[in-house]
Structures are given as structure tokens and as C-alpha cells.
Amino acid sequence: MRKPLVAALFALVITGAGVAPAVAAPAPAAASTSTSVSAVKADTKAAAPTLQAVSLAGTVALSNCSGSVIRFPNSADSDPALVLSNGHCLETGFPEPGEVIVDQASSRTFGLLNSAGTRVATLRAGKVAYSTMTDTDVTIYQLTSTYTTIKNSYGISALTVQDTHPTVGTAITVASGYWKRLYNCSIDGFAYRLKEGDWTWKDSIRYTSACNTIGGTSGSPVIDQATGKVVAVNNTGNEDGETCTVNNPCEVDASGNVTIHPGINYAEETYQIPACFTTGNKLNLSASGCTLPKP
Secondary structure, three states: OEEOHHHHHHHHHHHOOOOOOOEEOOOHHHHHHOOOOEEEOOOHHHOOOOOOOOOOOOEEEOOOOEEEEEEOOOOOOOOEEEEEEOHHHOOOOOOOOOOEEEEEEOOOEEEEEOOOOOEEEEEEEEEEEEEEOOEOOEEEEEEEEEHHHHHHHHOOOOEEEOOOOOOOOOEEEEEEOOOOEEEEEEEEEEEEEEEEOOEEEEEEEEEOOOOOOOOOOOOOEEEEOOOOOEEEEEEEEOOOOOOOEOOEOEEEOOOOOEEOOOOOEEEEEOOOOHHHEEHHHEEOOOOOOOOOOOO
16 A cells, blocks of 8 residues: 555554555655656546646645545535545554444644645644545544635635546546645546455556556545546555555456456545535444445
């Protein structure tokens, strides 16, 4: 998975070699070369006059990953805002296979970026609303600020999470707050199961090759260029051409056949998340239509 080198090595120390699912990022010192927005060349197939220019507005930088301020179609402006990142970006360590964390106290901070990638504020979590690496790879923080407060104070609106399944060929942007960098490509297809080390994810998005994401891009929102909505959260890629090992996820189809795509990167879909958050952005894993794993 996409984490900075220091965090990945620390995880290996505390969990043992072979069980820390992280793709090592460039050393943090290299961040000085990525302080402005840099759009990676898009797939020519993805270019179309109707597509929007996606920016870094609403993305956040974590200490070890990327993320974004999100809302759901039914969220109210007065609701506490939420931040989306990866399960493997959780500050307390990687959730174990089968582990689901809800309502865990947190005071983690996030650097809020504007469209130019300039840090305009520091936001703070009140708790981890939900985190898991089972079936998906997601952490959702509840902030101490509301959407209205963030908008009025900093002029930044939250990104809306799409509540329908994405489609093949969709032009997308992976927006990394950690590196202040944009990656443009399209959805190449879906992996029935994506297996990396001890973890397995369902119905993962496979990018076309132009989204050559690197360490530190973990947790970046994957944004549909036509709608501006979040359709997934960036999380991993096959780095060394190995099969089903840490940093080298493999695809497993419904018949159990295993394939790998060296150098290709992946994201976990987010369309299933809105059904699990009800009035006031409150998590309700028993809500109708909620399919996220439960504790």
C-alpha cells in the first residue's frame, strides 16, 4: 500500500516482516520537490472537452498519507465534516484482517489544501468513525468542524461521494494532498478480489497505466472528472511483479484464477459508504443498504 517509507518500516518492525501491507514511498525529504501542483500526463483516451479540471481543493495532507474532506448526498451543511483516507493510514496501525474499528477517539490533524495546493488550515479529528482493511481499505474520521465552518472560514467545500457504482472507461483524477500532485487516467476495469499479503478487498478499481501513483498517495480521493465526485480511494499497486505479496497485489477472479499487472495501481470503491451514514453524518452499520463490514 501507498505509505511513506518511515511509516512502512515502522509497521514492519511492530508487526513483523511480511504482514505490513504498504508500498514504500520516497523518503519524506523528497517532498521538497513536490510543493506545487503537478498534473501527470493523462491517457489520451480520457481527454474530452466535457471533462472538468479537477484541483486539490478539499484534499488534505496527513502525517503519512493523503485524504480528503468528504460529504454524502444527504449530508447537511451543519453536520460535522468527515475526512476519508485508507484503513492502512490509521494512526494506531493497520487493522487486522476481519477487524473493524468504530467510534475510536482521535485527535489527528489534517492540512487542508486549496485548489493551488496551498495549505490554508489545520483541521482536527474528534474520532475515527470507521476503519477497516477487510473487503475495502478505508478510514473515515469525524472532524470537530462542520462543513459550514470550513466553507465560511477557508472557502473550501467538501467533495461529494458518489453513491452509484463507477463504470469502466471513466476519466478520473487521483488527487494527492501529501504530495500536492494530480494523476489523470481512466478506470481500466475491476478486480473481483484483490489480494495483498493477509488482506483481501472486493471489487477494486484498476487504473490505466497513466496513474503511476507513488508512496504517500494512499488515501487520495479518486475523482470522476465529469462529475467532480469521489468514486474511490487510492490504496495500492503491484510494484515488483510478485504475486499476492505485500506491495504486490494480485487479482483473483470468481473461479479462483490469479493474475498480476506489474506496475499497475488500484483503488477501493466508495459508492457503498453513503448508505451507512444517516442523519447528522452518524454511522449506522445496520441502516438499510449498508454493506460495509461490521465489528
